[in-house]
Amino acid sequence: MDKKYNIAGIQQIGIGVENFAEAWNYYIDVFQADIRILEDDTVAELMLPYTGGKPQKRHAAIAINMQGGGGFEIWQYSDRKPEPVGFEIQAGDLGLLVAKIKSRDVDKTYQLFSGKPNVHILGGLTDAIDGGKTFFIRDPFGNIFQIVHEPSLFRDEKQLTGGIAGAMIGVTDMERAMTVYRDILGYDIIVTDETGTFDDLKALPSGGGRFRRRLLTHSKPRKGALSELLGKSCIELVQAMDRTPRKIYEGRYWGDPGFIQICFDISNMDALRDYCAAMGHPFTVDTTRKYKKGSSFDMGEAAGQFAYIEDPDGTLIEFVETHKIPIMKKLNLSLDLRKRDPEKPLPRWLLGMLRFMRVKPEN
Secondary structure (H helix, E strand, O other), X not given: OOOOOEEEEEEEEEEEOOOHHHHHHHHHHHHOOOEEEXXXXXXXXXXXXXXXXXXXXXXXXXXXXXXXXXEEEEEEEXXXXXXXXXXXXXXXXXXXXXXXXXEOOHHHHHHHHHOOOOOEEEEEEEEOOOXXXXXXXXXXXXXXXXXXXXXXXXXXXXXXXXXXXXXXXXXXOHHHHHHHHHHHOOOOEEEEEEEEOOOHXXXXXXXXXXXXXXXXXXXXXXXXXXXXXXXXXXXXXXXEOOOOOOEOOOOOXXXXXXXXXXXXXXXXXXXXXXXHHHOOOXXXXXXXXXXXXXXXXXXXXEEXXXXXXXXXXXXXXXXXXXXXXXXXXXXXXXXXXXXXXXXXXXXXXXXXXXXXXXXXXXX
16 A cells, blocks of 8 residues: 655654653753753643543643654643553563653763753663664653664754654554554664563563563655754664563553553645545544544644554554744734644754743742
């Protein structure tokens, strides 16, 4: 079946939190996620399959690092007490285990983070599955990030790290998962596929066990308006071989604390819907059911359409077709992406204006 949709890259990873301001301050300080793309404090009325069948009010923002990579969607329930996971997440558990952060120099990043009192390094500097240097950190809220070597820059801000470069995802069946990660998301290159014990994973809870790990990337550069900002990415699938994994979000709501979903910026939602259904992964949430073709779902300062699918183990994958993005909020300037070639990247100078949407940590 011909793919008529386009994926520009990982737009963001959603992170459910219990204290919105505290979490964002941390991600600004540690990962320089200080460019506010949007901030919204309304009701999530279309996520009923994952919010107990009821609309839920929440406070959310999408923030990026101008050096490039995917962003952080920081998300907190407003009227409902968030429910943290009731157990320690183990390596190989099902869902988004780790968010990968790009670094131009992993050794120097390790030295920098070693001197930060608010950064909790797990284990030490070691070799990643692809042979590069890597290390893991845990934020104050229990989420684990892996620093990986990815030297590409969108805009040089003289920082060692950029945004999201990928994710580590727990699965029960490596081959069955490929329908989503290879066939739908386009991660068609297997960088490495190994089974055994791994020195780097020993930093994680139960990471000393036996695992199968498959690191995936895409053979062709991503295309689309935001493709140069979002950049190259990878997905690492992890299958526990000597224990029965648990579902990280079993019995909890979308938006509860932890890594909620991984989101991809796409164009041609109609074609993507047809393709996902044909591949056995139909949309479980689809804003076009409420909003007519070509219209937009209002996301505060931005607008577009969004949809969700699940991988074979229930991990949530979001698709956003961006229609409008703010460029300079003070002047009320925004871009309507529907009037452009969906595969053509926006000029770097134009996206560079996002730097004027920089925010400072709240006291």
